[in-house]
Amino acid sequence: MPVSQLLQVRDLQVEFRTRDGIAKAVNGVTYGVDAGETLAVLGESGSGKSVTAQAIMGILDTPPGFVTGGEILFQGQDLLKMGREERRKVRGRKLAMIFQDALSSLNPVLSVGYQLGEMFVVHEGMSRKDAKAKAVELMDRVRIPAAKERVGDYPHQFSGGMRQRIMIAMALALDPELIIADEPTTALDVTVQAQVMDLLAELQRESGMGLILITHDLGVVADVADKIAVMYAGRIVETAPVNELYKAPAHPYTRGLLDSIPRLDQKGQELYAIKGLPPNLTRIPPGCPFNPRCPRAQSVCLTDLPPLYDVTDESGAPLPGRGSACHFWKEQLHG
Amino acid sequence: MAEEPILRVRGLVKHYPLTQGILFKKHVGAVKAVDGVSFALYEGETLGIVGESGCGKSTVAKLLVNLERPTAGEIFYKGEDVTRLSGRALKAVRRNIQMVFQDPYTSLNPRMTVGDIIGEPYEIHPEVAPKGNRRAKVQELLDVVGLNPEYINRYPHQFSGGQRQRIGIARGLALRPEIIVADEPVSALDVSVQAQVVNLLEKLQDEFRLSYVFIAHDLSVVRHISDRVAVMYLGRLAELGTDSEIYEHPTHPYTQALLSAVPVPDPEARGKRERIILAGDVPSPANPPSGCRFRTRCWKAQDRCAEEVPELTVPPHLAGADGAAHPSACFYASEDPAP
Amino acid sequence: MPDPYDQRPHDERNSATELRPMDLATEEAEALERHEKATPARSLWGDAWYDLRRNPIFLVSAMLILFLIFIAIWPSAITSGSPYDCDLSYANQGSQSGHPFGFDNQGCDVYTRTVYGARASVMVGIFATLGAALVGTLLGGLAGFYGGWWDAILSRVTEVFFSIPILLGGLVFLSVVKSGSVWPVIGFIVLLGWPQVARIARGSVMTAKQNDYVQAARSLGAGNWRMMIRHVLPNAVAPIIVVATIALGTYIALEATLSFLGVGLKPPTVSWGIDISTASQRVRNSPHALLWPAGALSLTVLAFIMLGDAVRDALDPKLR
Numbered sequence: 001m002p003v004s005q006l007l008q009v010r011d012l013q014v015e016f017r018t019r020d021g022i023a024k025a026v027n028g029v030t031y032g033v034d035a036g037e038t039l040a041v042l043g044e045s046g047s048g049k050s051v052t053a054q055a056i057m058g059i060l061d062t063p064p065g066f067v068t069g070g071e072i073l074f075q076g077q078d079l080l081k082m083g084r085e086e087r088r089k090v091r092g093r094k095l096a097m098i099f100q101d102a103l104s105s106l107n108p109v110l111s112v113g114y115q116l117g118e119m120f121v122v123h124e125g126m127s128r129k130d131a132k133a134k135a136v137e138l139m140d141r142v143r144i145p146a147a148k149e150r151v152g153d154y155p156h157q158f159s160g161g162m163r164q165r166i167m168i169a170m171a172l173a174l175d176p177e178l179i180i181a182d183e184p185t186t187a188l189d190v191t192v193q194a195q196v197m198d199l200l201a202e203l204q205r206e207s208g209m210g211l212i213l214i215t216h217d218l219g220v221v222a223d224v225a226d227k228i229a230v231m232y233a234g235r236i237v238e239t240a241p242v243n244e245l246y247k248a249p250a251h252p253y254t255r256g257l258l259d260s261i262p263r264l265d266q267k268g269q270e271l272y273a274i275k276g277l278p279p280n281l282t283r284i285p286p287g288c289p290f291n292p293r294c295p296r297a298q299s300v301c302l303t304d305l306p307p308l309y310d311v312t313d314e315s316g317a318p319l320p321g322r323g324s325a326c327h328f329w330k331e332q333l334h335g
Numbered sequence: 336m337a338e339e340p341i342l343r344v345r346g347l348v349k350h351y352p353l354t355q356g357i358l359f360k361k362h363v364g365a366v367k368a369v370d371g372v373s374f375a376l377y378e379g380e381t382l383g384i385v386g387e388s389g390c391g392k393s394t395v396a397k398l399l400v401n402l403e404r405p406t407a408g409e410i411f412y413k414g415e416d417v418t419r420l421s422g423r424a425l426k427a428v429r430r431n432i433q434m435v436f437q438d439p440y441t442s443l444n445p446r447m448t449v450g451d452i453i454g455e456p457y458e459i460h461p462e463v464a465p466k467g468n469r470r471a472k473v474q475e476l477l478d479v480v481g482l483n484p485e486y487i488n489r490y491p492h493q494f495s496g497g498q499r500q501r502i503g504i505a506r507g508l509a510l511r512p513e514i515i516v517a518d519e520p521v522s523a524l525d526v527s528v529q530a531q532v533v534n535l536l537e538k539l540q541d542e543f544r545l546s547y548v549f550i551a552h553d554l555s556v557v558r559h560i561s562d563r564v565a566v567m568y569l570g571r572l573a574e575l576g577t578d579s580e581i582y583e584h585p586t587h588p589y590t591q592a593l594l595s596a597v598p599v600p601d602p603e604a605r606g607k608r609e610r611i612i613l614a615g616d617v618p619s620p621a622n623p624p625s626g627c628r629f630r631t632r633c634w635k636a637q638d639r640c641a642e643e644v645p646e647l648t649v650p651p652h653l654a655g656a657d658g659a660a661h662p663s664a665c666f667y668a669s670e671d672p673a674p
Numbered sequence: 675m676p677d678p679y680d681q682r683p684h685d686e687r688n689s690a691t692e693l694r695p696m697d698l699a700t701e702e703a704e705a706l707e708r709h710e711k712a713t714p715a716r717s718l719w720g721d722a723w724y725d726l727r728r729n730p731i732f733l734v735s736a737m738l739i740l741f742l743i744f745i746a747i748w749p750s751a752i753t754s755g756s757p758y759d760c761d762l763s764y765a766n767q768g769s770q771s772g773h774p775f776g777f778d779n780q781g782c783d784v785y786t787r788t789v790y791g792a793r794a795s796v797m798v799g800i801f802a803t804l805g806a807a808l809v810g811t812l813l814g815g816l817a818g819f820y821g822g823w824w825d826a827i828l829s830r831v832t833e834v835f836f837s838i839p840i841l842l843g844g845l846v847f848l849s850v851v852k853s854g855s856v857w858p859v860i861g862f863i864v865l866l867g868w869p870q871v872a873r874i875a876r877g878s879v880m881t882a883k884q885n886d887y888v889q890a891a892r893s894l895g896a897g898n899w900r901m902m903i904r905h906v907l908p909n910a911v912a913p914i915i916v917v918a919t920i921a922l923g924t925y926i927a928l929e930a931t932l933s934f935l936g937v938g939l940k941p942p943t944v945s946w947g948i949d950i951s952t953a954s955q956r957v958r959n960s961p962h963a964l965l966w967p968a969g970a971l972s973l974t975v976l977a978f979i980m981l982g983d984a985v986r987d988a989l990d991p992k993l994r
Contacts, residue, residue, distance in 0.1 A: 160388075189387035190554070190593060191596045195612060217598065218526075219598025220598050222598065222601055222602040223602075246603075256527065257526055260529070262556055263555075270534045272530060397889075425895075438886055442885075442887050442889075443887055444885075446908040446909060452887075455891065459900070460895065510894075
C-alpha cells in the first residue's frame with residue numbers, strides 16, 4: 001500500500017483490560033488516507049473500527065483501553081509521541097470527529113449558535129458577536145434552512161437530520177484537514193440518511209479534506225467511498241478501491257457480507273448467512289481469526305495468521321490498493 | 336387469498352393524550368400515533384410494515400398484541416374483536432398472538448435463566464404444558480431456534496445479540512401461536528448475524544405455519560421476507576400491495592421517495608440513480624397536516640390534498656393497470672413520479 | 675470439502691450451505707464453549723458476589739461489621755465486667771491493668787460500656803434500616819409501578835417529610851414519647867427514613883418497568899403481581915440495597931446524636947451517644963472517656979458506609 005501523506009496508521013495495537021481478561025480490540029491495523037480522499041472502514045460491532053478512530057482522535061477511555069503499539073502519523077508526525085497539550089491542539093484544529101448520536105453530543109441547555117460559536121471563541125479568540133455571525137455562516141454551509149432565525153434555537157428544536165448537520169458544522173468549524181465520521185447516518189431515517197451523506201461528500205469535495213467513514217452499512221459505503229478497508233476481530237482483512245471490492249472481493253468474509261444482503265433474485269429462498277458468531281476479543285482463535293466461520297478454511301488457517309497479502313490479477317500484475325488477509329485469496333478472487 | 340383473514344384490523348386509532356399539570360391534569364391535545372389504519376393478515380403469510388421512525392409502526396405492533404388499548408377501531412382475530420375482550424378471554428387470545436421485540440438486550444430479564452425466560456409462558460398458561468415436561472419443552476424450543484439445549488441454565492448476558500434474539504423467538508414460540516408480530520427483529524443485530532435470524536424466522540414460518548406481521552425500516556429485509564407490504568407515514572397507511580407491486584410499481588409519492596433513498600450496495604450505480612430528495616421534516620404527530628398527511632413534503636400536492644383525506648383504495652384511474660392497480664392513498668397516484 | 679464460493683447462482687450455492695438447526699446448534703455450542711472456559715456460568719448476583727469477595731474495602735468493612743454484630747449479641751464474650759458496675763472512687767482514672775480504657779466520671783469501666791454500647795447502635799441501625807427499606811420499597815414501588823394518583827400523592831407526601839428538620843422532629847417526637855428504650859428511636863428513624871428509600875425505589879421501579887422484558891411478560895398475559903415480583907423488583911432492588919446500606923451507618927449516627935441530646939436512648943440503656951454526652955462535660959479532665967465511645971461510633975458508621983460503597987460498585991460496575 002502506498003504511504004498516505006495526510007494520515008497513516010501503522011501496525012496499531014489497542015487492548016482493553018477488563019475483568020474477563022485482556023480484550024484485543026485492535027491487532028495491527030495499518031491504513032492511510034490522503035487529502036480529498038474518502039476511506040470507508042467497514043466492520044461489525046467489535047471489529048475494532050471505532051476503537052481505531054478513538055485512538056487516532058486520542059479519545060480512547062484509558063483505562064480500560066490502552067494503545068500498546070504502532071504509530072499514527074498525521075502529516076508526518078506521530079500523534080502517539082506528542083505531548084498532551086500539543087495533541088489537544090491538533091485535535092481541535094486539524095482533526096475532527098462526527099458521532100452517531102447527535103442528540104447526546106450537543107449540550108441541551110445551550111443554543112446551537114452558542115455551541116457553534118464557542119469553537120471560534122475558544123480557538124481563535126473571537127468576540128461573541130463575530131462568533132455568532134460565523135455560526136450562521138456555518139449553518140448555511142451545511143444547508144440548514146433559515147439559519148439566521150434558527151441560530152438561537154436549542155438542540156431539541158431540531159430534527160435528527162438537522163442535528164446531525166449541526167454536528168457536521170461543528171466538525172467543519174475550524175477547517176480541519178481530516179474528519180472521522182463514526183456511523184454518521186446510522187441513527188437517521190433512510191430519506192434523511194441520503195441527504196446527510198450527500199452533504200458530507202459535497203463538503204469534502206469543496207474543502208479537499210480527508211474523510212474516514214466508519215460504518216457497518218455496505219450500501220452507504222458504495223455511494224461515497226473511494227477505497228474501503230474491511231475489519232474483522234481487530235484486523236484489516238481486506239483493502240480495495242470501492243468498485244473492485246464489490247465486484248470481486250478477495251476475502252471470504254467480505255464475500256459473505258456481500259452475499260448476505262437480500263437481493264431481488266433471492267426472493268423466497270434462504271439468505272446466504274455467514275455461520276457462527278464474531279469471536280470474543282478476549283479469546284481470538286489462533287491462526288486466521290475468521291477460520292471458525294470460514295467456508296474455505298484449511299488446516300493452515302487454524303495455525304498461521306495470514307498477513308495482508310498484496311493482491312494481483314490473474315497474470316500476476318499488481319492491483320494497486322488491493323490487499324487480502326486470506327491464505328487463499330487467489331482462489332477466492334480468481335476461482 | 337379469498338379465504339377469511341386470520342387477523343383483520345379496521346380503522347385502528349391510537350392517540351396519546353398530552354397533559355399539563357401534576358395533580359390535576361389538563362388535556363392540551365393528543366399525539367396521533369396511529370390514526371385510522373386498516374389491513375388484513377392471511378394465514379401463513381408475512382405482512383411487512385415499513386416506515387420511518389415516528390410513523391406509528393411500533394404502536395401498531397403494540398396494539399396488535401394488546402400491549403396498548405386502541406382509542407378507536409377494531410382488531411378481529413378469527414372474526415372476534417379482541418379489543419373488547421378482557422380477563423380470561425383476552426388471555427386466551429394472547430396465546431395465539433405473540434411478539435418478538437427489537438432489542439435483544441432489554442427484552443430478556445437479566446435476572447432469569449434462559450430456561451425460566453422461555454418457560455415463563457407455560458407458567459402463565461399452565462394448560463399448555465403440564466409441569467413435568469416443561470423443561471423438555473424448553474429444551475426442544477432451544478433446539479428449534481438453533482441453540483444448544485444444554486444452555487438452559489445460563490443467563491442472558493452470557494449470550495451474544497444474535498443468540499439472545501433466538502431466545503426471544505423461542506419465548507414467542509412457546510405457546511405455539513398462530514401469529515407473530517415482530518417489531519424490528521433484526522435491526523439491532525450485526526450484519527453477518529441478521530441473515531441467520533431472517534432465515535430462522537422463515538424456517539419457523541414454514542414449520543409451524545405462522546403468520547407474521549414484520550415491522551422494519553430496512554426495506555430490503557422487508558422485501559425479502561414479506562408477501563405483502565404496507566407503507567406507513569405519520570400514523571396512516573400510504574400504500575399497500577404485494578412486494579412486487581410496492582417495490583416495482585410504487586404509485587404513492589412517499590413510497591417512491593423512500594425507495595429512491597435506499598442506499599444500494601453497488602458503487603457502479605453511483606450518480607446514475609434518480610434520487611428523490613424530500614423537502615422539510617416529518618411534521619409532528621401532535622399536529623399533523625390536514626387532508627393528506629404527506630402533502631407538506633409532496634411535490635405533487637394540489638389544493639385538494641389539503642382539503643380531502645385520500646382513502647387507501649385502488650385509485651380508479653389505475654384500475655386494471657398491471658402492477659399499479661393496488662391500494663394507494665393518493666389522489667394523483669401514478670407509477671411516474673414526475674409531477 | 676465442497677467449495678461454497680464457486681460461481682454458481684445463489685440458489686444452488688445455498689443448498690450446499692443450507693442452515694440446519696442441528697448444525698447451527700453445534701456451531702453455537704462450540705462458540706459458547708470457547709466463551710465459557712474463562713467465564714463460568716454466573717447470575718448477575720453471582721457476578722456481584724464475585725466482585726465483592728475480591729474487594730478489600732468490602733472484606734475489611736464486612737469483618738468489622740461481623741465483629742460488631744457478634745459483640746452486640748454476646749458482649750460478655752469479650753468483657754467480664756458489667757456496664758453498671760461502677761465505683762465512684764475510680765472516677766476519671768486512666769488506663770490501668772484490667773481496665774484498658776480507664777474509667778468515666780461515674781467510675782464505670784469505659785471498655786465495658788463501649789462494648790455494651792454496640793448493642794443499642796446495631797439494633798437501631800439494623801431495625802430502622804429494615805423498617806425504612808420495607809415501607810419505602812413498598813410505597814415507592816407501588817407509586818413507580820402504578821404511577822398516576824398513587825405517584826402524585828406519594829411524591830407530595832415524601833416532600834412533606836423531606837421538609838421536616840430531622841433534629842427538631844426528633845426532639846419533638848421523642849420528648850412526647852418519653853420512653854428511652856430503642857423502639858421509639860427506631861420508630862422515629864423509620865418514620866423519617868422511608869421517604870428517602872421510597873424515592874429511590876420509585877425511580878428504579880419506573881426504570882425497570884420500561885424494559886422490554888416487562889412488556890414481553892405482559893404480552894404473554896402475565897398479571898401485575900407476576901410482573902412486579904418476577905420482573906420489576908429483582909431488577910429494581912440493587913439501588914435500594916445500596917441506599918439502605920449507606921443509610922444504616924447514618925441511622926446509627928442519628929441515634930447517637932439524639933441520645934447525646936438527651937431525647938434518644940436514656941439510662942439505664944447503654945449507648946455510645948449517652949456516654950459521649952456525659953463524657954463531653956468533663957473532656958478536659960478525662961478525654962479518654964469521650965474518645966473510646968466516639969471512636970467506636972465513627973468506626974461503625976464508617977464500616978457501614980464503606981460496605982455500601984463496595985456493594986454499589988459490585989452491583990453497578992458501570993459507576994466505576
